[in-house]
Every structure is written in C-alpha cells, then in structure tokens.
Amino acid sequence: MDAKAAQRLQFSTLIHYEKIGRKFGGSVKFSRVFEEPQKLRVCVLQPATARPSRNRGRAAPLEVYCSYDNLPGSLTLDSGSLEAPPDEELLLQTRTQEIEPYLDGRCIYLVGMMGSGKTTVGKILSQVLGYSFFDSDALVEDLVGGTSVADIFKHYGEGFFRDKETEVLHKLSLMHRRVISTGGGAVVRPINWKYMHKGVTVWLDVPLEALARRIAAVGTNSRPLLHYEAGDAYTRALMRLSTLFEERGEAYANANARVSLENIAAKLGCGDVADISPITIAIEALEQIECFLKGEDGHYAGC
Numbered sequence: 001m002d003a004k005a006a007q008r009l010q011f012s013t014l015i016h017y018e019k020i021g022r023k024f025g026g027s028v029k030f031s032r033v034f035e036e037p038q039k040l041r042v043c044v045l046q047p048a049t050a051r052p053s054r055n056r057g058r059a060a061p062l063e064v065y066c067s068y069d070n071l072p073g074s075l076t077l078d079s080g081s082l083e084a085p086p087d088e089e090l091l092l093q094t095r096t097q098e099i100e101p102y103l104d105g106r107c108i109y110l111v112g113m114m115g116s117g118k119t120t121v122g123k124i125l126s127q128v129l130g131y132s133f134f135d136s137d138a139l140v141e142d143l144v145g146g147t148s149v150a151d152i153f154k155h156y157g158e159g160f161f162r163d164k165e166t167e168v169l170h171k172l173s174l175m176h177r178r179v180i181s182t183g184g185g186a187v188v189r190p191i192n193w194k195y196m197h198k199g200v201t202v203w204l205d206v207p208l209e210a211l212a213r214r215i216a217a218v219g220t221n222s223r224p225l226l227h228y229e230a231g232d233a234y235t236r237a238l239m240r241l242s243t244l245f246e247e248r249g250e251a252y253a254n255a256n257a258r259v260s261l262e263n264i265a266a267k268l269g270c271g272d273v274a275d276i277s278p279i280t281i282a283i284e285a286l287e288q289i290e291c292f293l294k295g296e297d298g299h300y301a302g303c
C-alpha cells in the first residue's frame with residue numbers, strides 16, 4: 001500500500017457511509033473517491049452480539065473493515081452504527097413464536113385486491129407457522145373439475161364463481177391451522193365474512209399503482225376481471241383496479257387486521273413500497289395479528 005493510501009486509511013472519518021436504509025441486501029456507499037478504488041476491500045460485519053431487534057429498522061451495530069489488496073491482513077478503519085436490515089428470517093420466526101399461542105390454531109385469511117400478495121405472503125406465513133396453505137381460487141377450480149378461474153368466468157359467469165367461492169369458504173371455516181389466500185372479490189358477500197371470521201382476517205392494503213405495476217408485469221390472463229379496459233397494460237390494470245376498489249374498499253376494512261404497505265414504508269423510511277419484501281410484509285402481518293389477538297384477550301398492546 002502506498003504511503004498516501006496508508007495515511008488516508010488512518011482516518012476513520014475518511015469513510016462516510018450513507019445509511020443502508022431499507023434497501024434489502026444493503027450496500028455501503030462512499031462519498032469520497034479513492035485513488036485506487038479497485039484495490040480497496042471493504043468488509044461490513046454484523047457482530048454476533050447484534051441480535052435482530054423487536055423493532056425493525058432500529059440501527060444495528062456494524063463493523064467496517066478496510067484493507068488494500070496488497071496489505072496482508074486487514075486494518076480496522078471504522079466501526080459504528082449503521083441502519084442495517086436485521087436478519088429478517090430470524091425476526092419472522094421470533095414474531096411467529098410470540099403470536100402462535102394467541103392464535104390457538106385459528107386459520108388466517110388473507111384478503112386484499114388482486115395482486116396484493118395474498119398468495120406470496122400467505123405461503124411465507126403458512127411455512128413459518130407450520131400451517132397448511134390454501135388458495136381459495138385453486139379450490140374453486142378443483143370444485144369445477146379443474147376449470148381455470150378465467151374459464152369459469154367465461155363459461156358460467158361471475159355469479160357462479162362467487163357461489164363456488166362461498167362454498168369453498170364455508171368448508172374452510174370448519175378447519176384449523178390453515179393460511180388461506182382468498183380471491184380479491186371474496187369480501188363482497190357478507191356471508192363470506194361470517195365464514196372468514198371463524199379465523200383471523202388480514203387485509204393486505206397495497207397502493208393501487210403498485211398493484212397495477214405488479215399485474216402489468218405478470219399479465220392478466222388469470223384475472224378475468226381485468227380484461228376489459230383499453231390502453232397499455234399498466235393503465236388498463238390501474239383503471240380497472242380503481243373501479244373495483246371504489247366498490248370494495250369498505251369491505252376490506254371488515255378485516256381484523258390491516259397491513260398497509262404505505263405504513264410499513266413510512267415506518268422503515270423507504271420511499272417506494274416496491275422495496276418492501278414479502279418477508280417484511282409477513283412480519284408486519286404477524287404484528288398486526290398479535291395486536292388484534294391481544295386486544296381480544298383484553299391486553300391491547302397498541303398497534
């Protein structure tokens with residue numbers, strides 16, 4: 001290492017890292033330009049003593065080690081506190097252990113608009129809870145001899161689909177230890193709420209623009225209610241989702257717990273809800289479920 005570089009490395013203030021924030025996977029950025037950046041090696045470690053906090057987003061101490069390629073060993077340049085994402089998997093498990101006794105085997109029903117992540121988040125929750133996962137759309141398809149949702153709408157109409165959906169929810173209401181991803185429109189029939197309220201209902205509340213982006217990315221083949229509008233895929237999805245949300249917004253609010261991606265983004269200080277991982281959403285769902293369940297027992301924790 002040349003003398004100039006060595007001198008620089010002695011100043012811990014040399015490195016100004018910008019906080020990692022909620023960019024999952026994280027990165028450390030330097031505001032200084034190093035003369036030979038290609039030779040600089042930076043290693044950021046989370047010491048074993050830094051346990052994931054109950055409070056996501058809280059700063060966890062990280063150690064920053066720097067060395068130059070040609071320097072044997074590494075020279076500790078700086079250590080301090082960076083906002084780093086704690087180990088989300090571990091946090092998910094911790095939160096699960098905390099809520100499971102309160103859940104007492106009750107099913108979890110995820111409700112929300114098409115594309116809100118009910119299936120994605122539902123699978124994570126079922127896995128960590130050791131519950132079985134069911135997708136009510138898939139159960140309706142089975143009930144109609146393996147006919148796809150799109151074909152059921154096409155050949156038999158929406159009313160027929162809704163009847164089958166109610167039948168499926170009735171059957172599920174007699175079961176325990178299941179996480180159920182419901183269809184986006186399951187909330188419109190009051191009878192469905194009677195069945196779903198046998199378990200705990202959770203509304204995944206995602207901004208419509210984010211939903212439209214997701215749906216535009218995967219297409220609308222499996223979602224017949226999005227087939228009608230003209231325009232590009234994003235605009236079509238957004239227009240149709242907006243109309244549906246006007247009709248259903250209030251119905252979603254019947255859920256026992258609400259997981260708002262906008263609220264998560266605000267809590268974690270991340271600008272775009274698209275940066276919120278399904279695991280983070282699952283953790284928030286567990287926290288909101290816990291609030292609801294503790295409230296039921298008279299020990300309201302404050303959500």
Ligand SMILES: Nc1ncnc2c1ncn2[C@@H]1O[C@H](COP(=O)(O)OP(=O)(O)O)[C@@H](O)[C@H]1O
Nearest residue numbers: 113114115116117118119120214218276277278
């Ligand atoms: N947190 C997330 N961030 C980004 N994309 C997501 C997230 N959750 C789900 N998705 C994607 O959005 C699409 C719809 O998700 P899905 O779980 O099928 O929603 P739903 O079951 O509510 O219709 C899928 O392509 C999925 O990969």
Ligand SMILES: O=C(O)C1=C[C@@H](OP(=O)(O)O)[C@@H](O)[C@H](O)C1
Nearest residue numbers: 113114115137183184185223224
């Ligand atoms: O919002 C709706 O009315 C629907 C949502 C779909 O489920 P997902 O929310 O799983 O896409 C499916 O049940 C059907 O296409 C109708």
